[in-house]
Amino acid sequence: MLINRSELLDVVYRFYPRGVHKTDRIQVPPNEPVYDDTEEHRRLVEAGSRGRAEYPTWKAMTRRLRSRFRLQDESLHLLAGGGDPAYSARIYRPKDLEPVPSLSSRASLSFHVSLLAPYYGIHDRGGPDEIPAAVAAEIEATYPGYRRIPPELGNEVVPDVDMDGVSMGKATIYMCLFSVVWTWVDPA
Template sequence: MKMTRSELLDVVYRFYPRGVQKIQRIYVPPGEPVYEDTEEHRRLVEAANRGRAEYPAWEAMIHRLGDRYGLQNESLHLFSGGADPAYSARIWLTDETALSFHVSLLGPYYGIHLPGIPEEEPVAREIAREIESTYPGYRPIPPEIGNEVVPDVAISVVLMGEAKIYMCLFSEVWTWVDP
């Protein structure tokens, strides 16, 4: 089944309120909506809670990959109460270059963010195999869709009109690898 922009935007809008900046209540006039009070944010927190409960599957997968590569787990923020939308990790390809990969907690999606060096291809294939065997039915989001801006959503430190589908489904950690 072909993945569509519309399908992914439906997922994004289920977990992120439209038109609401992510700022604290003290900076919002009385009666104005606050991000943390929205139904969408509540769903995001529930997804993060499921992610904490299902963490052993992620941990086993990254241990298998970590046995073969220099791996850094970026998902530990979940255990400090974070409402991250995905598990995230990076594998170091060289001393200065890493690729990152993410498994969404919001839907059956994953992404591998490639830095654009020759060493990435075999590693990316191996990561995809590991993800697809650990999370049956999960599919990669194609770059032509994942890099599209969601104009009416703000996430964490990303302002309204700057968040991309990849960031919404995988977090701003997606931006930490620049091709």
């Protein structure tokens, strides 16, 4: 079954309020909507709670992948009570371990499993090898029914959503469903 733009935006708007800036109450005039008080934010917080409860499934999957690849789990913020919308991890290929200017550019593949809807993403900037297919197969075996979001849809900007670390008009569908952790590995 194909994924379409409308379907993805419906999910985004279920968890992120349209046109509401993510600011503290003290910075908003009285009677103005505050992001943290919205129904959408409440749903996002509930998704994070479910993610913490279901973390053993993710941990078992990353353990299987770690037996084959150099893997770093990026979901620890979620475990600490954060409101991340997805589980995230990075895989380092041998060439990634050579000295480079910044740590964030070392990993050549990241992958994410959304807590908001049955989607996943693989962000790859490495050379052709079996890693992306192996990760996809592992995700689909662990999370039956989950589908990969194609880049032509995931990279689309959601113009009326503000989220942690990303201002209004800059967040993409990928960022909304997988968090700003999505941006930590730039594609080739």
